[in-house]
Amino acid sequence: MKKTVTTLADGRELIYYDSRDDVVREAADTRPLDAVSTSSEIRRDPLLGDSVAIASHRQGRIYHPPADECPLCPSREGRQSEIPEADYDVAVFENRFPSLAGDSGRCEVVCFTSDHDASFADLTEERAGLVLEAWTDRTAEFAGLPQVEQVFCFENRGAEIGVTLGHPHGQIYGYPFVTPRTELMLRSMAAHHAKTGGNLFDDVIAREEADGTRIVLATEHWIAFVPYAAHWPYEVHLHPRRRVPDLRDLDEGARTEFPQVYLELLRRFDRIFGPGEPPTPYISAWHQAPFGIPDREDFGLHLELFTIRRTSGKLKFLAGSESGMSVFINDVPPETAAQRLREVASQ
Known part of the structure; x- marks a missing residue:
């Protein structure tokens, strides 16, 4: 480069x-x-x-x-x-x-x-x-x-x-501050460690692997799954298998494998709703550890990829419950979303 x-x-x-x-x-x-x-x-x-x-x-x-x-x-x-x-x-x-x-x-x-x-x-x-x-x-x-x-x-x-x-x-x-979403993750991370002695990010991945129904794809260096309590109709979290706090700490194996994994996920998103459908709108977001926080190495870098389209021609709007009270209501069961994302894998 x-x-x-x-x-x-x-x-x-x-x-x-x-x-x-x-x-x-x-x-x-x-x-x-x-x-x-x-x-x-x-x-x-x-x-x-x-x-x-x-x-x-x-x-x-x-x-x-x-x-x-x-x-x-x-x-x-x-x-x-x-x-x-x-x-x-x-x-x-x-x-x-x-x-x-x-x-x-x-x-x-x-x-x-x-x-x-x-x-x-x-x-x-x-x-x-x-x-x-x-x-x-x-x-x-x-x-x-x-x-x-x-x-x-x-x-x-x-x-x-x-x-x-x-x-x-x-x-x-x-x-210039730690974002509210990250603050919630850090709070959950600390509470989980206090209760179990384990790392929240590691344990979430282990639970998803043990269950298997929400896994979208898994490789040597990356794992992608629909979260158990997905907020969005189609939502995938992509984690490096070796936990790191931010992008700077990814090892060579993860860097080499990332393009193949990420491009495959994006191409599957465009196939969710079938041929002839317009490109799937999405947000792709890297979650990195803030600087200067205690136990920064315990945070798990990951990417969250999701769409607001819930079915062909229909969008998921953040209405009263979501916008007014921050309580999401998801129309697509996470297990169903994961199955669909496996079905549209590249041949």
């Missing part, structure tokens, strides 16, 4: 990740851009104890532009984008409309490919591996920022999810 760091016309950082070492990235961003002005503010909810990012400047962000005006495509004669080069492998840049900025954290955009019409599932294993290296490198960089306590690498795919740009891309958030 070759990494090239440069800046955009308004001073934001841009990083190219290339598979070949002989690639030269010298194209300059000559757009007449004003300096980025953000109004991100973190406010604490006194009743729930969680944090909300107030980011009014995001109201003006680009929304579903036509393909020939996509800001994530490579630049071409007569039209410059966020990426000055005429082509690229993987590119990462600071978000022009960040939810978190300055003392409130950092947000970056990760472009998986220069092909506007592709999806992550269309990538080669080599390119998927390069994305993993980019995620890992960015996690390491964020770890050195004093305002960042937790790194979140994720992808939203599909207009139903709320994606505003159709180009295949993800994002990385560097939160």
Whole structure:
């Protein structure tokens, strides 16, 4: 992997990740851009104890532009984008409309490919591996920022999810606090250890393997299963078999095997609802240990992949119980979801 760091016309950082070492990235961003002005503010909810990012400047962000005006495509004669080069492998840049900025954290955009019409599932294993290296490198960089306590690498795919740009891309958030979802995991982890003396992540995986009905796929270095109490209609958790706190600690075997495993999961998601169906909308989210917490090594890095589509032509909406009280109601039994995800395996 070759990494090239440069800046955009308004001073934001841009990083190219290339598979070949002989690639030269010298194209300059000559757009007449004003300096980025953000109004991100973190406010604490006194009743729930969680944090909300107030980011009014995001109201003006680009929304579903036509393909020939996509800001994530490579630049071409007569039209410059966020990426000055005429082509690229993987590119990462600071978000022009960040939810978190300055003392409130950092947000970056990760472009998986220069092909506007592709999806992550269309990538080669080599390119998927390069994305993993980019995620890992960015996690390491964020770890050195004093305002960042937790790194979140994720992808939203599909207009139903709320994606505003159709180009295949993800994002990385560097939160200045530990997120509420992670706080709950840490609390459960501590309670489980106090009660059993064991590690929660290890014991969950062991239980799923012993039961077997919710296993989606299992390899030498990775295991994927639908969780026992899945919140979403089709939800898969992917864990490395050797527990590590974040992406930086994955061993070579897990890194080598990840592209094959992850691409297979994404391709199965697109086959859940049968031929002729539009691509399955999904969220893919890496859960990494926050920095500076006690017993950080006990946290289990894992990826959670889920869709809001519950059946053909119907979405799972977060209505009264889910949005009002955070109590999920799942229409698809986890065992049924796992069986379907096994049925649509690549031949």
